[in-house]
Amino acid sequence: GFKMGIVGLPNVGKSTLFNALTKTAAAQAANFPFCTIEPNVGDVGVPDARLDKLAAIAASKQIIPTRMTFVDIAGLVKGASKGEGLGNQFLANIRETDAIAHVLRCFEDGDVTHVDGRVDPVADAETIETELMLADIESIEKRLQGLVRKVRGGDKEALLQERLLKEALAVLEEGKPARVVEVDDEDAKAWKMLQLLTTKPILYVCNVGEAEAAEGNAFSTQVAEMAAAQGNSHVIISAQIEEEISQLEADEAEMFLTEMGLEEAGLDRLIRAGYELLHLETYFTVGPKEARAWTIKQGTLAPQAAGVIHGDFEKGFIRAETIAYDDYITCNGEQGAKEAGKMRAEGKSYLVKDGDVMHFLFNT
Numbered sequence: 244g245f246k247m248g249i250v251g252l253p254n255v256g257k258s259t260l261f262n263a264l265t266k267t268a269a270a271q272a273a274n275f276p277f278c279t280i281e282p283n284v285g286d287v288g289v290p291d292a293r294l295d296k297l298a299a300i301a302a303s304k305q306i307i308p309t310r311m312t313f314v315d316i317a318g319l320v321k322g323a324s325k326g327e328g329l330g331n332q333f334l335a336n337i338r339e340t341d342a343i344a345h346v347l348r349c350f351e352d353g354d355v356t357h358v359d360g361r362v363d364p365v366a367d368a369e370t371i372e373t374e375l376m377l378a379d380i381e382s383i384e385k386r387l388q389g390l391v392r393k394v395r396g397g398d399k400e401a402l403l404q405e406r407l408l409k410e411a412l413a414v415l416e417e418g419k420p421a422r423v424v425e426v427d428d429e430d431a432k433a434w435k436m437l438q439l440l441t442t443k444p445i446l447y448v449c450n451v452g453e454a455e456a457a458e459g460n461a462f463s464t465q466v467a468e469m470a471a472a473q474g475n476s477h478v479i480i481s482a483q484i485e486e487e488i489s490q491l492e493a494d495e496a497e498m499f500l501t502e503m504g505l506e507e508a509g510l511d512r513l514i515r516a517g518y519e520l521l522h523l524e525t526y527f528t529v530g531p532k533e534a535r536a537w538t539i540k541q542g543t544l545a546p547q548a549a550g551v552i553h554g555d556f557e558k559g560f561i562r563a564e565t566i567a568y569d570d571y572i573t574c575n576g577e578q579g580a581k582e583a584g585k586m587r588a589e590g591k592s593y594l595v596k597d598g599d600v601m602h603f604l605f606n607t
């Protein structure tokens with residue numbers, strides 16, 4: 244599954260947000276359980292209204308959403324790259340994530356101390372990015388040393404790694420994150436394997452005051468501009484509102500959201516933004532037993548999409564019977580889609596599309 248790390252300076256609202264997300268009534272409804280695996284790891288069902296509609300048509304007994312994991316990574320402070328705070332443990336936790344949700348304090352409150360004594364989300368973002376860049380520089384220097392002998396021996400893999408590490412080091416030494424390096428397609432895999440912290444996509448989470456949750460404020464506007472300039476994305480959330488919502492029943496929560504001028508809960512927005520950031524999409528498998536959603540990267544071919552369900556589906560892939568989501572709904576299910584000629588047989592080179600209802604045929 245995909246994993247998003249929640250980071251941020253102390254006192255910006257990370258724990259408030261994480262706790263709200265793990266407790267929220269919507270998340271606890273049968274369809275979208277958020278279960279806490281460890282104190283700081285939560286696994287959430289991705290809310291998707293399409294799945295409910297498919298299940299209703301097929302009279303599926305069970306609805307199983309696809310999942311996304313959030314990790315609350317506390318302990319990032321200035322100096323983390325030098326081992327201060329939780330230091331190295333913190334950095335190791337980030338290394339394992341697919342993307343970073345960076346919570347930024349965009350609320351004023353005299354009672355809540357800011358570590359640097361002022362509210363300035365853009366400066367905070369830079370503080371953290373700097374720590375991540377320093378950590379990358381240090382790890383690259385170590386790795387380059389470790390490669391010396393293999394490079395001398397002409398080892399192809401080592402030469403490739405060395406070239407990529409040096410490209411990353413060059414931009415980092417100019418004070419830029421490694422994500423600005425333009426990597427050729429043929430190097431993309433090796434590049435990803437380097438697991439540099441500053442190549443992870445970032446979702447900035449602007450934690451605004453309660454009254455500002457719908458529109459944001461001047462601080463979140465600054466963050467939006469910064470995010471756009473970096474090619475990252477942002478989302479506006481009030482951790483306090485999320486906390487209040489988490490204590491309500493689902494129907495009360497709905498009313499509360501409407502009163503606040505919000506269309507959906509922060510959890511939904513956070514997940515959707517994460518999906519976009521990671522270029523993820525969803526396909527479905529639907530039957531009387533269960534209706535289920537699966538996550539794939541955009542641009543995934545049918546056999547690899549089948550492999551998300553089970554490795555054997557990919558190995559023995561024969562073909563997929565596919566119905567586009569809209570056709571499934573319009574034709575009122577599989578039988579109707581079949582009769583209308585909307586069920587397609589697709590082969591190994593089929594590019595799965597968001598919302599496809601799939602049935603895989605495979606050899607065992």
Ligand code: GDP
Pocket residue numbers: 251252253254255256257258259260350351352355450451452453481482483
């Ligand atoms: P963390 O250190 O980043 O995990 O921050 P916490 O979630 O523990 O929050 C630090 C303090 O800020 C707590 O006292 C929260 O109640 C408070 N806080 C969090 N979000 C908001 C907010 O949106 N508005 C206000 N006024 N206080 C908040």
